[in-house]
Amino acid sequence: MIDFWSLEHCSSEKPVPTFSRNALWLRSVGRLALGVVAVAIWAGGVHGVEVHGAENDSQSGAGIRALPPPRPVDLHPQQQSLPSSKPADPSALPAGARPAELPNPESGAACLAGLRALYGMRVRAADADAAKSQDAACHVESPVLVEALEMESVPVVFEPPVTLSCEMAAKAAEFLSISVQPLAKGYFGRDLVGLRAGGGLECRRRNRAATGPLSEHATGRALDIFAFALAGEPGGMKVSVERPEDTVQQRFLLAVRQAACGAFTTSIGPGADAAHANHLHLDIQARRSPSTRFCQ
Numbered sequence: 001m002i003d004f005w006s007l008e009h010c011s012s013e014k015p016v017p018t019f020s021r022n023a024l025w026l027r028s029v030g031r032l033a034l035g036v037v038a039v040a041i042w043a044g045g046v047h048g049v050e051v052h053g054a055e056n057d058s059q060s061g062a063g064i065r066a067l068p069p070p071r072p073v074d075l076h077p078q079q080q081s082l083p084s085s086k087p088a089d090p091s092a093l094p095a096g097a098r099p100a101e102l103p104n105p106e107s108g109a110a111c112l113a114g115l116r117a118l119y120g121m122r123v124r125a126a127d128a129d130a131a132k133s134q135d136a137a138c139h140v141e142s143p144v145l146v147e148a149l150e151m152e153s154v155p156v157v158f159e160p161p162v163t164l165s166c167e168m169a170a171k172a173a174e175f176l177s178i179s180v181q182p183l184a185k186g187y188f189g190r191d192l193v194g195l196r197a198g199g200g201l202e203c204r205r206r207n208r209a210a211t212g213p214l215s216e217h218a219t220g221r222a223l224d225i226f227a228f229a230l231a232g233e234p235g236g237m238k239v240s241v242e243r244p245e246d247t248v249q250q251r252f253l254l255a256v257r258q259a260a261c262g263a264f265t266t267s268i269g270p271g272a273d274a275a276h277a278n279h280l281h282l283d284i285q286a287r288r289s290p291s292t293r294f295c296q
Contacts, residue, residue, distance in 0.1 A: 031065035042254035052165040108142030111166035116206070119173050120150030126163045126201075130163040138203035140220035151174050152183055157194040168284055171263065172223050174280075179259035184230055187252040193236060194229030198279070216266070222283035228256075242270055242278035256280070272296035 116122045126143035146169050147161040156176055164172065176192065184192040202217040216222035230237040244250045257280065260267040265287050269280040273296075287294075 056254050063178055108166055111170060112144055115144065115166065115170055115173065119177075120148065120155070122146075122148040122150070122155070123169065135256055137214055138218040140165050140201055141202065143220055144169050146172075149176060151177050151192075154191045154193060156181075156192055157229075158197050159194060159229075160197070162197050162223065163220060164223060168221045168223065169282055172282070175260065175263040179263065180228070183252060183259070184228070187248055187255070188230055188232075188237070190230040190237065191234040192228060193231045195225055196229070196238075198224045198226060198228040216283035216285050217236055221285065222266075222281065224279045224281050225231075226279045241280050257295075261293055267293070267295045269296070 011065045040047055057091060071186050112123070123144055123146050126140075128143075139165070143163055144166045145161055145163050146158050148155040148157045150156075176195075181192045184190055201220040202215070204215055204218060206213055206215045217224075226241055228239040229243075230239065238241060239245075239252060241248050244253055257267060257269055260280065260282055264282045266281065266283045268276045270277050276296075285294075
């Protein structure tokens with residue numbers, strides 16, 4: 001083993017071998033490199049210098065890379081402004097524009113036009129005076145008088161004609177067309193041709209009680225059905241909601257009630273309570289969730 005320290009301090013009279021000079025040079029370079037690394041490590045701990053290992057050195061050629069200074073802590077962050085939930089002022093809107101919150105005055109006319117286009121001309125706007133009530137709470141939105149609904153050229157006659165809100169009339173027409181008419185054909189092989197109806201527009205409280213909330217009948221958003229009339233016999237065939245004649249009629253009524261539970265927000269019939277023992281009550285009462293149903 002060669003003692004480099006001894007070689008460095010040997011007498012000048014002796015010639016220094018070439019390999020000893022190289023060793024001294026390597027030793028000096030090594031000390032200098034160690035000093036640089038030590039300074040870099042100290043600076044990295046203080047000023048955020050990142051020291052890479054030998055694997056990164058061989059790839060980048062530089063073992064030390066300066067990182068950006070740390071982001072200062074914002075002691076008072078700015079609050080981002082949230083969009084205002086206040087509805088737009090109609091007077092500030094451009095001409096022809098209308099905020100979504102405002103009702104469209106033409107919706108009633110459009111609803112009636114759609115009903116007549118789909119179900120015939122025996123649906124018409126109700127007499128304004130007939131739809132009025134002394135109680136301001138009994139207000140009907142877009143009242144219509146339903147005398148009959150044309151379904152595949154077969155009129156379904158309402159006996160007696162009923163006054164409903166246009167929204168309720170549209171829902172009832174859809175229910176009769178999509179659900180009841182196919183069920184009548186499926187169970188009896190006959191067309192539905194009429195309803196013995198009642199309880200359209202009537203300003204009163206629920207179940208005709210003296211106190212309590214208003215019935216949906218008070219706003220024309222409810223319909224009561226007492227019997228279904230089917231074609232095929234002189235005078236037609238009646239299926240009473242209160243007293244079905246046989247098992248087939250019972251099954252038909254059960255299927256109708258199951259379909260009504262999906263079509264309307266409220267469906268109440270015989271077996272629920274004494275007030276609904278002889279008819280099927282259907283309404284579109286607004287509930288917390290559009291999918292909420294009350295079926296009995």
